[in-house]
Amino acid sequence: MTRTILATVALAVAATSFHAFAQDKAAKPSAATVEAYLKSTFGKAPPEWQARIQPDETLAICNATRNNVSSAQIEEIIKREIAKVKFPASGKFVGDWKAGLKVANNGRGGQFSDPPGTEAGGNCFACHQLDPKEVSYGTLGPSLKAYGKDRKFDPEEAKNAYIKIYDSHAVVPCSNMPRFGANNVLSEQQIVDVVGYLFDPESPVNK
Numbered sequence: 001m002t003r004t005i006l007a008t009v010a011l012a013v014a015a016t017s018f019h020a021f022a023q024d025k026a027a028k029p030s031a032a033t034v035e036a037y038l039k040s041t042f043g044k045a046p047p048e049w050q051a052r053i054q055p056d057e058t059l060a061i062c063n064a065t066r067n068n069v070s071s072a073q074i075e076e077i078i079k080r081e082i083a084k085v086k087f088p089a090s091g092k093f094v095g096d097w098k099a100g101l102k103v104a105n106n107g108r109g110g111q112f113s114d115p116p117g118t119e120a121g122g123n124c125f126a127c128h129q130l131d132p133k134e135v136s137y138g139t140l141g142p143s144l145k146a147y148g149k150d151r152k153f154d155p156e157e158a159k160n161a162y163i164k165i166y167d168s169h170a171v172v173p174c175s176n177m178p179r180f181g182a183n184n185v186l187s188e189q190q191i192v193d194v195v196g197y198l199f200d201p202e203s204p205v206n207k
Protein backbone atom coordinates (compact mmCIF):
# COMPACT_ATOMS: atom_id res chain seq x y z
CA MET A 1 0.00 0.00 0.00
CA THR A 2 2.71 2.48 1.09
CA ARG A 3 4.61 1.47 -1.99
CA THR A 4 1.68 2.25 -4.25
CA ILE A 5 1.23 5.66 -2.64
CA LEU A 6 4.95 6.40 -2.99
CA ALA A 7 4.92 5.36 -6.62
CA THR A 8 1.87 7.52 -7.26
CA VAL A 9 3.50 10.52 -5.58
CA ALA A 10 6.70 9.97 -7.58
CA LEU A 11 4.69 9.80 -10.77
CA ALA A 12 2.81 12.97 -9.91
CA VAL A 13 6.07 14.79 -9.18
CA ALA A 14 7.57 13.58 -12.44
CA ALA A 15 4.47 14.64 -14.34
CA THR A 16 4.55 18.10 -12.73
CA SER A 17 8.20 18.72 -13.53
CA PHE A 18 7.69 17.47 -17.08
CA HIS A 19 4.73 19.81 -17.38
CA ALA A 20 6.90 22.73 -16.16
CA PHE A 21 9.57 21.73 -18.67
CA ALA A 22 7.06 21.53 -21.52
CA GLN A 23 5.65 24.92 -20.54
CA ASP A 24 9.17 26.35 -20.42
CA LYS A 25 9.77 25.13 -23.93
CA ALA A 26 6.51 26.61 -25.14
CA ALA A 27 7.44 29.97 -23.59
CA LYS A 28 10.44 30.24 -26.01
CA PRO A 29 13.25 32.15 -24.32
CA SER A 30 14.18 35.48 -25.91
CA ALA A 31 17.17 35.72 -28.26
CA ALA A 32 19.02 37.59 -25.48
CA THR A 33 18.44 34.71 -23.02
CA VAL A 34 19.70 32.19 -25.56
CA GLU A 35 22.80 34.32 -26.25
CA ALA A 36 23.54 34.70 -22.53
CA TYR A 37 23.16 30.94 -22.03
CA LEU A 38 25.46 30.16 -24.95
CA LYS A 39 28.04 32.60 -23.59
CA SER A 40 27.98 30.90 -20.19
CA THR A 41 28.77 27.52 -21.80
CA PHE A 42 31.87 29.08 -23.41
CA GLY A 43 33.08 30.46 -20.08
CA LYS A 44 36.48 28.78 -20.03
CA ALA A 45 37.20 28.98 -23.74
CA PRO A 46 40.27 31.00 -24.75
CA PRO A 47 39.44 34.60 -25.78
CA GLU A 48 40.09 33.93 -29.47
CA TRP A 49 37.25 31.40 -29.38
CA GLN A 50 34.77 33.79 -27.77
CA ALA A 51 34.19 35.52 -31.11
CA ARG A 52 32.77 32.24 -32.41
CA ILE A 53 29.55 32.69 -30.42
CA GLN A 54 29.14 36.36 -31.31
CA PRO A 55 26.41 36.28 -33.98
CA ASP A 56 27.30 38.39 -37.02
CA GLU A 57 24.75 40.79 -38.55
CA THR A 58 23.06 38.03 -40.53
CA LEU A 59 22.75 35.54 -37.66
CA ALA A 60 21.57 38.32 -35.34
CA ILE A 61 18.60 38.86 -37.70
CA CYS A 62 17.93 35.10 -37.96
CA ASN A 63 18.06 34.72 -34.16
CA ALA A 64 15.86 37.72 -33.45
CA THR A 65 13.20 36.65 -35.97
CA ARG A 66 13.58 32.92 -35.27
CA ASN A 67 14.31 32.56 -38.98
CA ASN A 68 11.03 34.20 -39.98
CA VAL A 69 12.68 36.92 -42.03
CA SER A 70 10.71 39.56 -43.93
CA SER A 71 11.26 40.00 -47.67
CA ALA A 72 13.29 43.15 -46.96
CA GLN A 73 15.50 41.17 -44.56
CA ILE A 74 15.90 38.38 -47.13
CA GLU A 75 17.11 40.94 -49.64
CA GLU A 76 19.47 42.52 -47.11
CA ILE A 77 20.98 39.15 -46.10
CA ILE A 78 21.46 37.91 -49.67
CA LYS A 79 23.14 41.19 -50.64
CA ARG A 80 25.52 41.03 -47.66
CA GLU A 81 26.35 37.32 -47.99
CA ILE A 82 26.80 37.21 -51.77
CA ALA A 83 29.43 39.96 -51.39
CA LYS A 84 31.47 37.57 -49.20
CA VAL A 85 31.80 34.90 -51.91
CA LYS A 86 35.27 34.77 -53.48
CA PHE A 87 35.49 32.92 -56.79
CA PRO A 88 38.42 30.70 -57.82
CA ALA A 89 40.97 32.61 -59.91
CA SER A 90 41.06 29.67 -62.36
CA GLY A 91 37.36 30.16 -63.17
CA LYS A 92 37.08 26.37 -62.72
CA PHE A 93 34.34 25.20 -60.36
CA VAL A 94 34.46 21.42 -60.85
CA GLY A 95 37.51 20.04 -59.04
CA ASP A 96 38.84 16.58 -58.17
CA TRP A 97 35.90 14.45 -56.96
CA LYS A 98 38.16 12.08 -55.00
CA ALA A 99 39.56 14.97 -52.98
CA GLY A 100 35.99 16.27 -52.66
CA LEU A 101 34.81 12.96 -51.21
CA LYS A 102 37.45 13.30 -48.47
CA VAL A 103 36.21 16.80 -47.66
CA ALA A 104 32.57 15.63 -47.59
CA ASN A 105 33.45 12.73 -45.29
CA ASN A 106 35.67 14.65 -42.89
CA GLY A 107 33.97 15.92 -39.73
CA ARG A 108 37.13 17.27 -38.09
CA GLY A 109 37.86 20.90 -37.38
CA GLY A 110 36.67 23.75 -35.21
CA GLN A 111 37.21 21.93 -31.90
CA PHE A 112 39.22 23.13 -28.90
CA SER A 113 41.06 19.81 -28.83
CA ASP A 114 42.28 19.93 -32.45
CA PRO A 115 46.06 20.06 -32.77
CA PRO A 116 47.09 23.32 -34.52
CA GLY A 117 46.94 23.06 -38.30
CA THR A 118 44.22 20.38 -38.34
CA GLU A 119 42.51 20.53 -41.71
CA ALA A 120 38.75 20.97 -41.35
CA GLY A 121 36.23 19.01 -43.38
CA GLY A 122 32.70 19.79 -44.59
CA ASN A 123 30.94 16.93 -42.78
CA CYS A 124 28.39 16.97 -45.62
CA PHE A 125 27.21 13.41 -44.88
CA ALA A 126 26.06 14.55 -41.43
CA CYS A 127 23.18 16.37 -43.14
CA HIS A 128 22.96 15.03 -46.71
CA GLN A 129 22.75 11.84 -48.68
CA LEU A 130 25.38 12.12 -51.44
CA ASP A 131 26.72 8.76 -52.69
CA PRO A 132 23.57 6.58 -52.83
CA LYS A 133 25.68 3.55 -51.80
CA GLU A 134 26.66 5.19 -48.51
CA VAL A 135 24.32 3.83 -45.82
CA SER A 136 25.05 6.35 -43.07
CA TYR A 137 23.95 9.96 -43.56
CA GLY A 138 21.84 12.68 -41.95
CA THR A 139 18.62 14.07 -43.34
CA LEU A 140 18.56 17.66 -42.07
CA GLY A 141 19.41 18.70 -45.64
CA PRO A 142 17.91 17.34 -48.88
CA SER A 143 19.40 14.33 -50.66
CA LEU A 144 22.15 15.37 -53.10
CA LYS A 145 22.13 12.00 -54.88
CA ALA A 146 22.69 12.46 -58.66
CA TYR A 147 23.00 16.22 -58.02
CA GLY A 148 25.14 16.94 -61.11
CA LYS A 149 23.42 14.38 -63.32
CA ASP A 150 19.96 15.81 -62.51
CA ARG A 151 21.30 19.23 -63.54
CA LYS A 152 22.75 17.86 -66.82
CA PHE A 153 26.24 18.72 -65.53
CA ASP A 154 25.48 22.36 -66.41
CA PRO A 155 28.53 24.57 -65.57
CA GLU A 156 26.20 27.37 -64.43
CA GLU A 157 24.65 24.96 -61.87
CA ALA A 158 28.14 23.96 -60.69
CA LYS A 159 28.87 27.64 -60.09
CA ASN A 160 25.59 27.95 -58.12
CA ALA A 161 26.60 24.95 -55.98
CA TYR A 162 29.96 26.65 -55.31
CA ILE A 163 28.13 29.77 -54.12
CA LYS A 164 25.77 27.66 -51.99
CA ILE A 165 28.65 25.83 -50.26
CA TYR A 166 30.77 28.97 -49.91
CA ASP A 167 27.93 30.88 -48.27
CA SER A 168 24.62 29.06 -47.79
CA HIS A 169 22.87 32.27 -46.63
CA ALA A 170 23.64 33.92 -49.98
CA VAL A 171 21.08 31.49 -51.44
CA VAL A 172 18.73 30.66 -48.54
CA PRO A 173 18.88 33.30 -45.76
CA CYS A 174 18.89 31.77 -42.26
CA SER A 175 19.82 28.37 -43.70
CA ASN A 176 20.80 25.62 -41.26
CA MET A 177 23.78 24.87 -43.47
CA PRO A 178 27.14 26.30 -42.39
CA ARG A 179 28.82 29.04 -44.44
CA PHE A 180 31.91 27.03 -45.28
CA GLY A 181 33.89 29.60 -47.30
CA ALA A 182 32.66 32.81 -45.71
CA ASN A 183 33.50 31.47 -42.23
CA ASN A 184 36.91 30.09 -43.30
CA VAL A 185 36.03 26.47 -42.57
CA LEU A 186 36.92 25.23 -46.06
CA SER A 187 39.43 26.66 -48.54
CA GLU A 188 38.47 27.67 -52.08
CA GLN A 189 40.21 24.52 -53.37
CA GLN A 190 38.31 22.26 -50.95
CA ILE A 191 35.01 23.79 -52.10
CA VAL A 192 35.96 23.36 -55.78
CA ASP A 193 36.76 19.71 -55.03
CA VAL A 194 33.43 19.18 -53.24
CA VAL A 195 31.68 20.69 -56.26
CA GLY A 196 33.64 18.12 -58.29
CA TYR A 197 32.23 15.40 -56.04
CA LEU A 198 28.71 16.68 -56.87
CA PHE A 199 29.27 17.45 -60.58
CA ASP A 200 31.85 15.04 -62.02
CA PRO A 201 30.03 12.40 -64.12
CA GLU A 202 32.52 9.85 -62.72
CA SER A 203 31.70 10.67 -59.09
CA PRO A 204 29.75 7.99 -57.17
CA VAL A 205 27.18 10.73 -56.42
CA ASN A 206 26.10 10.49 -60.08
CA LYS A 207 26.31 6.69 -60.51
Ligand code: HEC
Pocket residue numbers: 103104122123124125126127128140141142144161164165168172175176177178180194
Ligand atom coordinates in the same frame (compact mmCIF):
# COMPACT_ATOMS: atom_id res chain seq x y z
C1 HEC B 1 24.31 21.12 -40.56
C2 HEC B 1 23.72 20.53 -41.73
C3 HEC B 1 24.36 20.71 -43.08
C4 HEC B 1 25.66 20.45 -43.43
C5 HEC B 1 26.81 20.00 -42.55
C6 HEC B 1 25.72 20.66 -44.86
N1 HEC B 1 24.50 21.05 -45.34
FE1 HEC B 1 24.01 21.42 -47.27
N2 HEC B 1 22.12 21.94 -46.74
C7 HEC B 1 21.61 21.84 -45.47
C8 HEC B 1 20.21 22.25 -45.49
C9 HEC B 1 19.29 22.27 -44.27
C10 HEC B 1 19.90 22.58 -46.82
C11 HEC B 1 18.52 23.03 -47.35
C12 HEC B 1 18.27 24.47 -47.01
C13 HEC B 1 19.17 25.37 -47.79
O1 HEC B 1 19.19 25.28 -49.04
O2 HEC B 1 19.87 26.16 -47.18
C14 HEC B 1 21.12 22.38 -47.59
C15 HEC B 1 21.22 22.59 -48.96
C16 HEC B 1 22.33 22.25 -49.72
C17 HEC B 1 22.40 22.37 -51.16
C18 HEC B 1 21.30 22.89 -52.07
C19 HEC B 1 20.37 21.76 -52.42
C20 HEC B 1 19.33 22.18 -53.43
O3 HEC B 1 18.17 22.28 -53.03
O4 HEC B 1 19.67 22.41 -54.60
C21 HEC B 1 23.64 21.91 -51.54
C22 HEC B 1 24.20 21.82 -52.94
C23 HEC B 1 24.34 21.51 -50.33
N3 HEC B 1 23.51 21.74 -49.25
C24 HEC B 1 25.61 20.99 -50.30
C25 HEC B 1 26.32 20.70 -49.12
C26 HEC B 1 27.70 20.25 -49.11
C27 HEC B 1 28.53 19.95 -50.34
C28 HEC B 1 28.07 20.14 -47.79
C29 HEC B 1 29.42 19.80 -47.22
C30 HEC B 1 30.52 20.66 -47.63
C31 HEC B 1 26.90 20.48 -46.99
N4 HEC B 1 25.88 20.82 -47.83
C32 HEC B 1 26.87 20.46 -45.61
C33 HEC B 1 22.29 21.44 -44.34
C34 HEC B 1 23.64 21.10 -44.27
